[in-house]
Amino acid sequence: MSALEDLDEIDRALIRALAEDANASAGALGRRLGLSQPACWRRIQRLRAAGVFRGARLDLDLERLGFGVTVFLGIKLATKGRVSLEDFERAVRAIPEVQVVDHVLGAFDYRLRVVARDLPDFERVLRRRIMTLPGVGNVEANVMLSEERRPGPV
Template sequence: MIALDEIDRGLIRALAEDAQASAGALGRRFGLSQPACWRRIKRLREAGVIAGARLDLDHAALGFGVTVFLGVKLATKGRVSLEDFERAVSAIPEVQTVEHVLGLYDYRLRVVARDIPDFERVLRRRIMTLPGVGNVEANVLLSEERRPGPV
């Protein structure tokens, strides 16, 4: 873990808001030269503090009007490895995230679909046929409030 000063924290907040901000613009904002700002960002990346940049897509604008969170409980943990399930579920394009969790379910999935009948097709033909799937609980996303930025 590297020590972070106020400028580092400010850079992280600024990049969380706009990952494409230039080192020159960020340097002007935080009183640094462009090369000094670039070196700080590079140091944060090399230390793993900044793991990458992400593209946020508007699923509805792309025709995916339904988002469903699935809790998946594996039925046969001994016979089917977690890696087999993770590999198979990650190959389904509609599955946006796969989270191995502790609690009532073994996995939490974020699934996008065009509409409810499309989700039903994905559920029946793809997810329920995965190795080891037991119980599944679905929660349809009604709205999403998002607070961008680091912790």
């Protein structure tokens, strides 16, 4: 399975159903899609083997865990020649508050999603961890006010 064209309607319906509830059993999914439990399980395994599913993740409620602030940072590296992208990426991945690291094209080289307990905690993370990363030049911060998630896959 190499492309979206290789997926049939049942595969697409199965992906949508798993996006809604990743814990659904093959039996329940099969009943919903008009398949037997073994047939549904085989399809799930085929999609997994093809790399359609990259793994299971928990959808954590960060606020309940004490992280009330989410900030998106745009990072422009100052010295691309002296500091490699790999050095920056390795260093930024070691910061636990950095949840997502995207290498992007545009005004910035990287876009980071950073969580913190509150704004003073974010300032500490920014000053002591992020601003000291190799090659960091310009930084732009955008504090998330609210988030609306689109359910399911594309």
